[in-house]
Amino acid sequence: MSIVTxxxxxxxNQVGLEFFxxxxxxxxxxxxxVYSECTNDRFFSETSNGDLVARAVLIDMEPKVISQSVAKAxxxxxxxxxxxxxxxxxxxSGNNWANGYCVHGPRHEELVVDLVRKEVERCDRLAGIIAMMSVAGGTGSGVGTYATQCLRDAYPNSFILNHLTWPYGTGEVIVQNYNSVLTLSHLYQLSDAILVHENDTVHKICAKLMNIKHISxxxxxxxxxxxxxxxxxxxLTGDSNGVYNKNPLAELMSGLVCHPEYKLLSLCNIPQVSSSSMVYSVFTWSGLLKHLRQMHISNTKMEEGIDWQVRAPCLQSGGLERTKSHRRKGFNTSLANLLILRGKDVYSAEIGGFQDPSLYTSWLPAVEAFSIWKTPVTFNKYEKSATLVSNSQALLQPLDYMVGKAWNMFASRLRGGPWRRWTKGRCCLPPPLHLGR
Incomplete structure (x- = not known):
């Protein structure tokens, strides 16, 4: 089955280029x-000349990036x-969500939907659609949201995964928090799952793990x-009988998005080292999984700086009892986790630490909350690699920060603008949004 991006x-467009x-x-x-054929069928179509053509549609309101992406490919x-x-x-779109969503989106709806339709028709069977976008600017957030809405209407029974890149906390665009909140509020009603990467986290990985001096x-x-x-x-999934998973989007969402109100997914990957260090690095499954588990429960985004003081709460009779000390130490509770292992001796990896019921909510059995995929095939030159996709509390802190910044900007403008209303000499504002679980 094929995936259209x-x-x-x-x-x-830049992330999509690097992904392909x-x-x-x-x-x-x-x-x-077999592995290569499965990849090519999933993400590429083949011409009569044997050329691989990405199953992708590129959309932007400026031509420069698309021209560069096409040329580099x-x-x-x-x-x-x-x-x-x-x-x-x-x-x-002028970094304006409303300009993208209310102007450019409706104006070019027919052309965009037609491009996607043609790409879908080239697939023998459609596994789903992945929309890649940023939430900071105007086109990615505004046009991206409108395009997702159109795709949901056109393909109501297909899986749609939105991959979002969150902006730096220090700010790339002055209205980025407005754009982000508006994007998330709409996508939460449209998308089947939302996978998030934070620029701040990835920047630290580049600096501290990849040893890149001047990060671009x-x-x-x-x-x-x-x-x-x-x-x-x-x-290979648990019930695939030695055959590669045909529809990764369906299996990912069925395992992770088990409640329609919880669809924000985070991702941790280990190891990540510079190409020069890879030659001298030796990894074991026990070491990788020990670090990955602690990264997850302590909500640490990379190997460096793991808080080893955080521990999973004790399992009490009748369910889980999390003390205040655990909450103070930042224990990250999960709704569901997907562990993906790739590389040499993968079937010898001990995964019991991720099946621990104390990692999950009390209302969902751990056996239902945890999934695992494996393959002995190495990935991207790493002899062993592990990835954890999690539906957990990991994104609450950056989400609360983003909403708080948007609210503060809105409140400050409201106090000084013509829309203020006064009661007994004081400016009355609606209460701030609370998006915690």
Missing amino acids: VQLGQCG EVISNDANDRQRK VKSGKWRYGEHSYFSQKQG FSDINKVIAHQLGSVLQPA
Whole structure:
């Protein structure tokens, strides 16, 4: 089954380019014929000349990034984008969500939906759609939200996964928090799942783990693409009987999004080292999984700086009892987790630590909350790698921060604007949003 990728805005198109680079390089090995064929069928169509064409639609309100992406894909010599699979205009959305959602989106709806329809028709069977976008700017957030709405109407029974890149906390765009809140509020009603990467986290990975001195957006996009590929490349599920999973989106969502109100997913991947250090690095499954589990329960985004003081709460009779001390130490409770293991000796890995009922909510049995995919095939030159996709409390802190910043900006403008209302000499504002679980 095939996946159609819709790349929206500057960030979505740049991340999408790096993603296809990662999976094409990973699958370009004649010794892994079945694995490569599964990858190619999932993400590429093949022309009569044998060229691999990405199952992707590129959308932006400015032509520069799309032109660069198309040229770089051709230059790779391994794959390319379709000749008529992209759409751009000569003016952007001005970092304005409303401009993208209310103006550009409706104006170009027919063209965008038609491009996606043509790409879907090239698939023998559609597994689902992945929309890649940022939430900070105007096109990715505004047009991306409107495009997702159109895709939901056009394909009501297909899975839609939105991959979102969250902006730096210090700010790239002055209205980025407005754009982010508006995007999330709409996508939560439209998408089947929302997978999030935070720029701040990926930047730290580049600096501290990859040892990159002068970090560019290209470096950040490569890390994001590597982590995405570690999830979406072929793997064996528990009941696959030795056959690679046909529909990774369906299996991912059925395992992780078990409640319609909880669909924000975070991702941790281990190890991540610079190419120069990889030659001298030796990893064991016990060491990797020990670190990954502690990263998860302590809500640490990377190996460096793990808080080893955080412990899972004790299992009491009749359910879980989490003390105040655990909450103070930042224990990250999960609704569901998906563990993906790739590489040598994968079947010897001990995964019992992730099946611990104390990691999960009391209203969902651990056996239902935990899923695992495995493959002995190495990924992206790593002899062993582990990825954890989690539906947990990990994103609450950055989400609360984003909503708080948006509220403070709104409140400050309201106090000084013509819409203020006074009661007994004081300005009365509605209470701030609370999006905690």
